[in-house]
Structures are given as structure tokens and as C-alpha cells.
Amino acid sequence: MFSKILIANRGEVAVRIIRACREMGIRTIAVFSKADRDSLHVRLANDAICIGEAPSSESYLNIPSIISAAEIADVEAIHPGYGFLAENPHFAEICESCEIKFIGPSPESIRLMGDKSLARDTMRKVGLPLVPGSKGVVKEQEEALRLAKKLTYPVIIKAKAGGGGKGMKVAHNDGTLVSAFMTARAEAESAFGNPEVYMEKYVKGPRHIEMQIVADSQGHVIHLGERDCSIQRRHQKLVEEAPALISKKLRQKMGEAAIKAAKAVNYQNVGTVEFLVDDDERFYFMEMNTRLQVEHPVTEMVTGVDIVKEQIRIAQGEKLSVTQDQVEQRCVAIECRINAEDPDNNFMPSPGKIETLHFPGGPNVRIDSHVYRGYQIPPFYDSMIAKVITWGPDRQQAITTMHRVLDEMEIGPIKTTISLHKRIMTNPTFLKGKNNTLFIEKLMETGKIQQEELAS
Numbered sequence: 001m002f003s004k005i006l007i008a009n010r011g012e013v014a015v016r017i018i019r020a021c022r023e024m025g026i027r028t029i030a031v032f033s034k035a036d037r038d039s040l041h042v043r044l045a046n047d048a049i050c051i052g053e054a055p056s057s058e059s060y061l062n063i064p065s066i067i068s069a070a071e072i073a074d075v076e077a078i079h080p081g082y083g084f085l086a087e088n089p090h091f092a093e094i095c096e097s098c099e100i101k102f103i104g105p106s107p108e109s110i111r112l113m114g115d116k117s118l119a120r121d122t123m124r125k126v127g128l129p130l131v132p133g134s135k136g137v138v139k140e141q142e143e144a145l146r147l148a149k150k151l152t153y154p155v156i157i158k159a160k161a162g163g164g165g166k167g168m169k170v171a172h173n174d175g176t177l178v179s180a181f182m183t184a185r186a187e188a189e190s191a192f193g194n195p196e197v198y199m200e201k202y203v204k205g206p207r208h209i210e211m212q213i214v215a216d217s218q219g220h221v222i223h224l225g226e227r228d229c230s231i232q233r234r235h236q237k238l239v240e241e242a243p244a245l246i247s248k249k250l251r252q253k254m255g256e257a258a259i260k261a262a263k264a265v266n267y268q269n270v271g272t273v274e275f276l277v278d279d280d281e282r283f284y285f286m287e288m289n290t291r292l293q294v295e296h297p298v299t300e301m302v303t304g305v306d307i308v309k310e311q312i313r314i315a316q317g318e319k320l321s322v323t324q325d326q327v328e329q330r331c332v333a334i335e336c337r338i339n340a341e342d343p344d345n346n347f348m349p350s351p352g353k354i355e356t357l358h359f360p361g362g363p364n365v366r367i368d369s370h371v372y373r374g375y376q377i378p379p380f381y382d383s384m385i386a387k388v389i390t391w392g393p394d395r396q397q398a399i400t401t402m403h404r405v406l407d408e409m410e411i412g413p414i415k416t417t418i419s420l421h422k423r424i425m426t427n428p429t430f431l432k433g434k435n436n437t438l439f440i441e442k443l444m445e446t447g448k449i450q451q452e453e454l455a456s
């Protein structure tokens, strides 16, 4: 059993992991950049080590620094959280070679799924449904034009090493394809150091539904049900909910497909298989994220399984704490990501000092956050400052509670996305459950968010 874990991350996820460790009686070592000296994860951990300058390339992505910290602190394991090094097979390998357990899947599984076009090929072989698209990467513009003709427009160009919606461009005709191909490659090069891209048919207005997988080292692989993450802006999730409004049959089919995907890469630990679902309930494999997801709390509230503790137990070689038959979707949960951004000014980042702060309590609320009154949000990292999760016996009640919480919540004077979430929670289309990935874009474009809010 682990007695000490290093958390190679910052922000709310570092706090989330420290909380799980505390409850499990495991000591924690936080690492921090010079900009995060006063961060909550530094205060809450048993010990903390500074690993470098503010830019993440010099701290949270600095493998030698993190490994040195782990060795000095003499930890048995490293939890990578999400983002930063969580899906870096090289980092997982180095941990292994230093005899530090990486709390996540093997470097091989990360590598197979991290290369998104290779993952498509692997999934094709085991019979998972895929969005029609290229076999492997598309190297030349001419090849892209030929393939787009075959697939018919619109098509989407995606980075092979992609993540976080970066390096992804939609094209509607030959003209826009040429520029989409070039900008996607340039974006991929600067974000991932790899310009390679592949192509898929662009599914119009699909739902993004993902299955949470849990797999131990003894060959048990189960799923904890699905999350609907269709409410996105620029391919980045804003609101997530569980369960999704899908038939029992589809849930079962997607669950089986996700387990098959995990088994195909000998997956261990927790992971998420993402699918696109069209209006006729046809689903297509999109990618697998080989880590903890930001939106894991909705699944925790619905199933009662603590996913972070499960990760640690699996890494310790323990058996899953539940069987597939014991997994039950007991309520409906919803999560809003609160970002320090101004939704009325093109989502401009709004770092700065938090002077007023009120996190509401009351029944059926969970707020995962690393901010406090007097906290200075550094400009160097992700803009997410809190996740609000509410739940209830049905979707309507979970939404009503969310609205109540958002109404009561105060974070100032910085700008946040709270106002946008309030508009979403009262939007008739959203209330009817008619979510798809175009929701935010359409409503922002037409200004209908405001109009419909007035009408409601």
C-alpha cells in the first residue's frame, strides 16, 4: 500500500487528489511553480516542493524537476491528474524506470491511444464504429482534397497528437479545406510539436457522449455509465451531465464498445472512451482519454464510486471495488465549469485577484475548486477556477439546484462564466434536453440566448 504520493499537477485537480489521499491515510507531496507558491494545493499537501518558473514548460512539464522532487521526497507513486504530463507516455516510462508507480495506464496503452489516428486504426480492427475518414495521417494537400471529395463536405481536420480542441478545423469546400489543412497543421505543430493531421467526415450537430471505464490489473474491465458533454465552445466542454438522455439499448451497446476498446489496448486504471452520437442514435468512436477527466465528478455523484480513490487502489494492485452488476445510475448530476473568462467579451481571460468569494452550500451541491478569497489567479495556466456539481432525483431538479447555486455564487471582481451558465440553465432548448455540440455556437451567434431567456 502507498504511504506517500507526489501530485504532478496544480489547481483543482491537485486539491481533489490530495483530498482522496487524506481520506485514504496517504501522505501527499505537492509540486508548484513560482507563480503557485500561495496555491491551495501547496497548503493542503503534507509537503511541497518548488519545481521551477511560472511557465509550465519550466515547471509542471519539466520531467527532470518532477522526478527529482519525487526522489527527494521518496514517494512510491505519482498521480499526474489531467493535462500537463497525464498523457505523456515518456513520463510514464521514466516513472517506471525510477521504480515510482505512475497512477495511470501503461506507457504502451497511452501511446496507442494518444496517437489519435493510430487509435482509429486499432479500433477499426476490433470492430468499433468509426466516423468515416482517412486511414492514418493525411500528408499532402492533394491527398486531403481527394479524400474530402470522397467523404463529401463538410470534413474535419484533426491533429494526430490532438487534445483540448487544438489543431482541429472544419472545411466546407475545396477553398476552405486548403486553409483548414494548413492552419490545423500549424496549430498542431505549435501545440504538440507534431504537425501531422488526419481527416474525418464532419458529423453535423452530434452529441458528445463518453463512457467512463475502470480496469484493474487482474483483468476486470467495467464501465460506470456515460456522460453527455455536448455543451461545448470551440470543441471545449462547458457543461457535462450524467446519465445522458439515451435509450437503455444504446447505453448497453456503447458500454460494451468502450470495454472492447479498453481491452484492445490492455488498459489498466481509469479512462474515458469518447463517442459522437447522431440523431438516429448511431454512435462512432472518437478517441480515448487515458486519464482522469475534468468531468469525473458527475459520474461519482451518480454511481457513488470515488474515481480518484479507485485509481489509487488499482495502482496498488487491488481489485475493482465494484462489479458491473453493482454499478447503478442512482440520480442525475450536472457540472458547470466556471472559467475566469468574460463571456460578454469573446471569452477574454480574466486573471487577477479574487476579492469577493461566496461558494454556496445547501443540499445536493459539490464545488471542486482551488480558489479562495485573496487568491491571485496567475495568467499562465488554464482558466478554469471551479467546477460546480449539483444532482437530484431527475434532470429538472438537478438543473433547478444548479440555477439556485449559480444565482447565489459570487466571484469578483474578475469576470467569470457564471452568467453564461445561468443563461444555459434557463434556455428552453437545453431544458428540453435537445443538446448538441452546436448549441453554444448557434445561440451566441444569433443572440438567442438572451431572447430565449427573456421568453422563459
Ligand code: ADP
Residues within 6 Å of the ligand: 131, 156, 158, 162, 163, 164, 165, 166, 168, 200, 201, 202, 203, 204, 206, 208, 232, 235, 236, 274, 276, 286, 287, 437
Ligand atoms: P480533443 O482531443 O482535442 O478534445 P476530440 O476528438 O475529443 O478532440 O473532439 C472534440 C470535439 O470536437 C468533440 O466533442 C466534437 O464536438 C467535435 N468533433 C470531433 N470530431 C468531430 C466530427 N467528426 N464531427 C463533428 N464534430 C466533431
